[in-house]
Amino acid sequence: MVWLRRCTHYLFIVVVAVNSTLLTINAGDYIFYTDWAWTSFVVFSISQTLMLIVGACYYLTFTGVPGTATYYALIMTVYTWIAKGAWFALGYPYDFIVTPVWLPSAMLLDLAYWATKKNKHSLILFGGVLVGMSLPLFNMVNLITVADPLETAFKYPRPTLPPYMTPIEPQVGKFYNSPVALGAGAGAVLACTFAALGCKLTTWTYRWMAAWSLSG
Numbered sequence: 001m002v003w004l005r006r007c008t009h010y011l012f013i014v015v016v017a018v019n020s021t022l023l024t025i026n027a028g029d030y031i032f033y034t035d036w037a038w039t040s041f042v043v044f045s046i047s048q049t050l051m052l053i054v055g056a057c058y059y060l061t062f063t064g065v066p067g068t069a070t071y072y073a074l075i076m077t078v079y080t081w082i083a084k085g086a087w088f089a090l091g092y093p094y095d096f097i098v099t100p101v102w103l104p105s106a107m108l109l110d111l112a113y114w115a116t117k118k119n120k121h122s123l124i125l126f127g128g129v130l131v132g133m134s135l136p137l138f139n140m141v142n143l144i145t146v147a148d149p150l151e152t153a154f155k156y157p158r159p160t161l162p163p164y165m166t167p168i169e170p171q172v173g174k175f176y177n178s179p180v181a182l183g184a185g186a187g188a189v190l191a192c193t194f195a196a197l198g199c200k201l202t203t204w205t206y207r208w209m210a211a212w213s214l215s216g
Contacts, residue, residue, distance in 0.1 A: 060110070
């Protein structure tokens with residue numbers, strides 16, 4: 001049983017590597033952001049929130065150790081930097097959405113788990129709300145600190161783009177007045193659901209390991 005648990009732990013690392021790099025690269029596409037601006041900011045913030053919360057809760061409840069969510073976010077950050085470096089070698093900008101926006105939100109998740117004495121339901125409710133409401137805020141701070149997306153777009157032109165992907169005009173300010181508030185509100189609701197899914201994945205994993213051990 002010990003070796004099975006250990007192998008499952010290593011499997012997490014592989015899953016984190018693949019999913020976080022692929023999803024984060026797509027969610028941080030400067031072309032998409034430049035064209036659709038605030039609309040994209042809301043979508044990206046929510047996608048980043050859900051990507052973080054489901055895996056972090058899975059990992060956190062699997063190990064039962066407060067601090068594991070931050071560790072998960074750190075792994076996401078490192079692998080994303082590596083993947084972004086590979087994209088930079090292909091001609092894409094490196095400095096767009098590469099700062100570790102997940103770390104502060106993951107710390108809040110760990111805090112909720114630790115402060116409620118490892119209560120899973122409090123983790124889902126309080127942790128989900130904290131992550132959902134905080135990540136769009138940190139994401140906006142992130143965008144303020146990186147190069148201007150419009151300037152980046154002129155520096156890295158896209159000569160070939162299918163007509164169906166070309167918007168009529170940039171959608172700045174047309175998707176509600178406050179993208180941070182909209183992303184935080186939607187993220188807080190959805191993050192609780194995905195936090196519950198992460199906890200449920202832990203239950204299913206333990207059941208699978210127990211059944212696999214008995215069958216062997």
